[in-house]
Amino acid sequence: MSPRRYSMSVRAEQAARTRERILAAALACYRDKGISATSLQAVARRAGVSPATILNHFGSAEALADAVIEELSSTLQVPDDSGWPDEEPSARVRRLVSEMFEFYERSRPWFDVFRAELGEAPALRQGEDAYWRTIGEVYARTFGAALADDRSRAAVFGLTSPATFVALRDAGMAVTDAADLIADALNRVAAA
Missing domain, CATH: 1.10.10.60 (Homeodomain-like)
Structure with a gap:
């Protein structure tokens, strides 16, 4: 042998x-x-x-x-516009809101964990910093100069926040319907 x-x-x-x-x-x-x-x-x-x-x-x-x-x-797939085709501004807003809301849906089981431990877990702070850098760049490319206006910036980030998403879902809206509603509102803000 x-x-x-x-x-x-x-x-x-x-x-x-x-x-x-x-x-x-x-x-x-x-x-x-x-x-x-x-x-x-x-x-x-x-x-x-x-x-x-x-x-x-x-x-x-x-x-x-x-x-x-x-x-x-990596698993939750934070929205990244690098693969998005060149789209007219209102279509880009719709895409951003849709991808953010789909991300929130995938992330929903983790919201409470992240929120509770953000100040205690260095890995979460670093992850959140990276998230905001990536998302901030996507928002800047999508909304451009509109983010320079305080009211428009507040509307954009307020309407696309996880809290808004959760409130719409808890009210019975489907992810796609919630995204359409918010995209329509933001496109009105961007057009103003």
């Missing part, structure tokens, strides 16, 4: 699967209890690994939180 050959590719695949299991476990724990209230031991139990394995893969609890926020941001 010949000795078994060590395979680096098999080892790398196992490590990648373990890393994904840890990320999934951390994501579930964070959603259930929040980032600050989740210990490495809780994530390890849920992932079926030891806390040392988590540290081997991520280095620290903070690095794990950073990786989870990065993964979550």
Whole structure:
């Protein structure tokens, strides 16, 4: 019988699967209890690994939180207009509102977690800063000079806020209907 050959590719695949299991476990724990209230031991139990394995893969609890926020941001797909075709301004406003509201719908289970821990979890603060940089650029390209006017800027950000979205959804509106309503209102603001 010949000795078994060590395979680096098999080892790398196992490590990648373990890393994904840890990320999934951390994501579930964070959603259930929040980032600050989740210990490495809780994530390890849920992932079926030891806390040392988590540290081997991520280095620290903070690095794990950073990786989870990065993964979550990718999964939730923050709106980005880089792939949007050149559209007339009212169509661009409609597209922005629609994509923001679809993003809010995907993100809705995380709103309370983020809001409760924003001041406590550095990974969330960094994620929110990156979110606002990206979204701010999309809004600037969509609304242009209208954002220089205080009233127009307040209308744009107020009408496209998560709170407005949640209020419309809670009132029974479908995501697309809510987006159409707000896009129509913003197009009137932009035309004024």
